[in-house]
Amino acid sequence: MSFRLIPFRCSTPLRARALPAARSALAALLMGACALPAWAQVSASDAWTRATVPQQKVAGVFLKLQATADARLVEASSGAARAVEIHEMAMEGNVMKMRQIPGLDLPAGKPVDLKPGGYHLMLIDLKAPLREGEAVPLSLVVQGRDGRRERLEVKALVRPISAVGSGSSHGHPHGHAHGKGSN
Numbered sequence: 001m002s003f004r005l006i007p008f009r010c011s012t013p014l015r016a017r018a019l020p021a022a023r024s025a026l027a028a029l030l031m032g033a034c035a036l037p038a039w040a041q042v043s044a045s046d047a048w049t050r051a052t053v054p055q056q057k058v059a060g061v062f063l064k065l066q067a068t069a070d071a072r073l074v075e076a077s078s079g080a081a082r083a084v085e086i087h088e089m090a091m092e093g094n095v096m097k098m099r100q101i102p103g104l105d106l107p108a109g110k111p112v113d114l115k116p117g118g119y120h121l122m123l124i125d126l127k128a129p130l131r132e133g134e135a136v137p138l139s140l141v142v143q144g145r146d147g148r149r150e151r152l153e154v155k156a157l158v159r160p161i162s163a164v165g166s167g168s169s170h171g172h173p174h175g176h177a178h179g180k181g182s183n
Contacts, residue, residue: 042067042106042142047156049123050163051132059130060087061121061138061156062114067106074103074149075141082125084138089117106142116164134158 047063076084085100104119106112114120135155142150
């Protein structure tokens, strides 16, 4: 079998025909990229909780979250507890009060600290005591402005029961109210 090359002649040079097509393709690609929704990639760091005593049924979880685009923490769960709630602590008069909130805003590029005495997650109805050195699995759900949800898997290190942060400890009475409708 033999091949013979046949000369190809065109009145318009190939480069002149290809350039407008390449420009059109590039313009379409850029317009398509601009139309994509901004997605909030979220990172978690320094997740921790305190060890608990055998009869203790709740524990606070603390961590730092950072999103690349505006987002909102809307849900959390853990195999270590029946439920996980997003909580806020705030001074009302001379009383520190804690209450569940429906979500927590994560502004783009700004770290949000969940810490003792402020925003945090509450493990409700612990299935077993949390022991120092273990890691508690958490699943966080973050929602972007476009409504898309992202699931983030985190492990919170269990620190000694005496671990301190920037506020009060959780899991035992110390002058603040728990749950919905606390006043």
